[in-house]
Amino acid sequence: SGSSAASKPPVALFGLDGTYASALYTAAVKTESLDSTAKGLENLAATFKKDAALKTILEAPTLSNADKSQIIAEIQKSIGVQDKNNTIKNFLEALAENNRLNQLEGVAEKFGTLMSAARGEVEMTVVSAAPLDAKVLRQLESSVSKSSYVGQGKKLKVVSKVNPDIRGGLIVEIGDRTIDLSVSSKIAKMNKLL
Numbered sequence: 001s002g003s004s005a006a007s008k009p010p011v012a013l014f015g016l017d018g019t020y021a022s023a024l025y026t027a028a029v030k031t032e033s034l035d036s037t038a039k040g041l042e043n044l045a046a047t048f049k050k051d052a053a054l055k056t057i058l059e060a061p062t063l064s065n066a067d068k069s070q071i072i073a074e075i076q077k078s079i080g081v082q083d084k085n086n087t088i089k090n091f092l093e094a095l096a097e098n099n100r101l102n103q104l105e106g107v108a109e110k111f112g113t114l115m116s117a118a119r120g121e122v123e124m125t126v127v128s129a130a131p132l133d134a135k136v137l138r139q140l141e142s143s144v145s146k147s148s149y150v151g152q153g154k155k156l157k158v159v160s161k162v163n164p165d166i167r168g169g170l171i172v173e174i175g176d177r178t179i180d181l182s183v184s185s186k187i188a189k190m191n192k193l194l
Contacts, residue, residue, distance in 0.1 A: 010117035017106030024091050024107065025114045033084035038115045040079035040088050045108040047078040058101045068096040075104075121157040122150045127171040129164050129183075140172070149174045 007029035009022040028037035048054060057071060072092045076083065083089055095101050116123045124144055126132065137158055145156045163171075168183035 009114050011114065013110050013113065015106065015110075016100070017103045018110050020091075020095065020100065020103055020107045021110035021114060024087070024111060027091065028087050031085040031087050033087040036081045036084040037087050038111070040081045040083060041108045041111045042115075043080045044075065044078060044104070045112060048105045048108065055105060058104055063096075063099075063101070068101065071101065072096060116157050119155070120153065121155045122175055123157050123159060124149075125159045125161060125173040127161045127163050127166060127173070127182075129162070129166050129168050131162055132160055144172075144174065149177065 007026045009025045013019070013022055024037065024041075025034075028034040054075075060067075063071070072089065075092060076089060079088055092101075092104075095104060095107075113123060124141070126137065126140060137160060141156055141158050144150060150156050166182035166184045167187070169181045169186070171182050171185075172179040
């Protein structure tokens with residue numbers, strides 16, 4: 001159905017990347033290419049994690065139009081799906097035109113958030129100083145699934161991230177709530193008191 005309510009993103013996102021992710025979501029719904037677009041952006045997000053060079057290239061301040069065309073062609077290879085109705089290609093061209101290709105990694109991540117919400121998933125991001133054991137993640141998932149943080153009939157999707165800056169402990173983000181149990185925040189609190 002092409003009703004405007006159906007094409008409206010399921011959650012409000014903030015930031016420039018959030019704005020672009022929401023626009024892409026609406027375009028994908030309208031062109032009936034949401035599934036292929038979601039898969040493509042999921043693959044793209046994975047490419048960013050594997051390939052640090054991609055981020056560096058996209059952040060170059062002086063990209064010529066020829067550079068941009070070449071980059072878009074390369075990115076299209078990495079999305080690994082048939083881009084139904086050229087939704088992703090058109091979106092990449094719009095980003096390139098506005099010199100916003102540097103937003104692409106954030107867009108791919110935020111698009112994942114939109115898709116989770118559309119599927120009735122609640123995303124929990126667990127940030128730790130070192131990679132967490134799968135068993136620990138499962139315990140966290142099971143205890144949070146039963147909590148009031150996850151509404152009835154919602155599925156919990158766990159994303160694990162590593163950030164050595166937090167030194168130890170955990171930062172758990174569920175939807176728009178953050179539970180900061182990191183050592184760095186405790187040190188910051190202590191420094192405030194001292």
